[in-house]
Amino acid sequence: MDIRVGILTISDSCSKGIREDTSGNTIEKIVRFESFKIIYRDTLPDDRSLISRKLAEWGDSGKLDLILTTGGTGLSPRDVTPEATMSVIDKEVPGIVDVIRVRTSINTPTSMLSRSVCGTRSGCLIINLPGSTTAVKEYLAVAIPVIPHAIQMISGSTDH
Numbered sequence: 001m002d003i004r005v006g007i008l009t010i011s012d013s014c015s016k017g018i019r020e021d022t023s024g025n026t027i028e029k030i031v032r033f034e035s036f037k038i039i040y041r042d043t044l045p046d047d048r049s050l051i052s053r054k055l056a057e058w059g060d061s062g063k064l065d066l067i068l069t070t071g072g073t074g075l076s077p078r079d080v081t082p083e084a085t086m087s088v089i090d091k092e093v094p095g096i097v098d099v100i101r102v103r104t105s106i107n108t109p110t111s112m113l114s115r116s117v118c119g120t121r122s123g124c125l126i127i128n129l130p131g132s133t134t135a136v137k138e139y140l141a142v143a144i145p146v147i148p149h150a151i152q153m154i155s156g157s158t159d160h
Helices: 022-033 048-060 081-086 093-107 110-114 133-154
Strands: 003-012 037-043 066-070 118-121 124-129
Touching: 003 022, 003 048, 022 037, 022 066, 022 133, 037 048, 048 066, 048 081, 048 124, 048 133, 066 133, 081 124, 093 110, 093 118, 093 124, 093 133, 124 133
Parallel strands: 003 037, 003 066, 066 124
Antiparallel strands: 118 124
16 A cells, blocks of 8 residues: 655744754654655644644645654643644544553653644544654554554545
């Protein structure tokens, strides 16, 4: 199954070119290893309306099966990725991030502070990942095994 991916980094400093996008690079490396095809990659500041618009644009494009965001899922005042995501999804898929938080908190207790959300928009699965490279690796290790099946279900396939 060809899985078409968009990677969206949410970071004030990365969007200004002050800091390297290490978490986005980590996602790219992992999804390429899984033979997913990267269609879009972008970086935005921590701005709820910009994030919402980009997620809606990408989700509605018909060109993506999966959008992975990185950054903006914590507790700081500028962390607004979950709110932006919730404002554009059609259906929430809480089980993916619920299981991720439980499994990753065993080794990294602070992962239970993540406010990541997951949902669908226009046939596209959207998963919020934290901004650290370690968290990206841990989260994707849990999520990747279910992503192909989730995408099949979203597309209407009833083969199980």
